[in-house]
Amino acid sequence: ASCANCRKWIGGRVVHAMDTTWHPSCFVCWHCDEHLEHVAFYEHEGKPYCHFDYHELFSKRCFHCRTPIVDQRFITINDPELGGENNGGGGERCYHDLHFFCANCGDPFLDPKASGSVRFGGREFVVHKGYPYCEKCHVNLHKPRCKGCKKPIATGDVITALKSKWHPECFCCAFCNKPFESESFFIGKSDGKPYDEACYRIKLRS
Ligand SMILES: [Zn+2]
Ligand SMILES: [Zn+2]
Ligand SMILES: [Zn+2]
Ligand SMILES: [Zn+2]
Ligand SMILES: [Zn+2]
Ligand SMILES: [Zn+2]
Structure with a gap:
């Protein structure tokens, strides 16, 4: 027999491995x-590797801790949002189960006791600029804030007025706090706040 590595004749003891000698x-x-x-x-x-190098060189890596994923449970998420310079352009990314958490608050998306799947038993997450966020942090960090109540505007109608965004229920007269009955409102000259016509006239007189 000849050696699969050096190609020379094997005179002595032979190792049989990987279907060759x-x-x-x-x-x-x-x-x-x-x-x-x-x-x-x-x-x-077709080449043999030791345990350590095989995993260092060829295993999937956890995007969070950057170590090879050997036998631990892991999840693969595939989202076009994950592409870009962070990930070499690909949309696929692997995480150790317990390393897949909100980029802001650190809450894990997967229940450590549940079997690893994001959709079944995992919490919803939103990918923003290449990082996963829980719904709550996503709304807090990335949604516009209402000028009236200062809270994020998660879903539903948004009113854009006075160069700001508002919940519809928050866009109201700064004096009587009633919502505007018509499309028109008046802007206080000194404070820049919106007033309905009646309150605006009262303010003008004061
Ligand atoms: Zn040899
Ligand atoms: Zn090695
Ligand atoms: Zn990890
Ligand atoms: Zn969070
Ligand atoms: Zn509001
Ligand atoms: Zn008013």
Whole structure:
């Protein structure tokens, strides 16, 4: 038999591995030269690797901790939003189950006790600029804030007025706090706040 590594004739003891034959001293990790005859080895494209290098070189990596994902549970999320310079343009990303959490508050999306799936048993998340956020943080951080109550405008109607955004129920007369009955309102000259016509006239007189 000849050796799959050095191609020379094997005169003495032969190692049979990966459907071929090797000198005992030639059956080594392709990366670090560790002898693999008596240890677990992994095959990649016809070459043997030690446990450590195989996972360092070829395993998926957790996007959070950057370590190879060996046998731990992990999830793969695939979202076009995940592409871009953070991820070499791909939309797929892997995380250890417990390393998949909100980029702001750190709440995990997956119940550590549930089996790993985002859609079933996992919490909803929103990807923003390449990072996952829980719904609450996403609304708090990335949604416009109402000029009236200062709270984020999560869903529903938005009124844009006075260069700001408002909840419809928050856009009301700054004097009587009633919503405007018509489309028109008056802007206080000194405070820049909106007033209905009646209150605006009262204010003018004061
Ligand atoms: Zn050899
Ligand atoms: Zn090695
Ligand atoms: Zn991790
Ligand atoms: Zn959060
Ligand atoms: Zn509001
Ligand atoms: Zn009013």
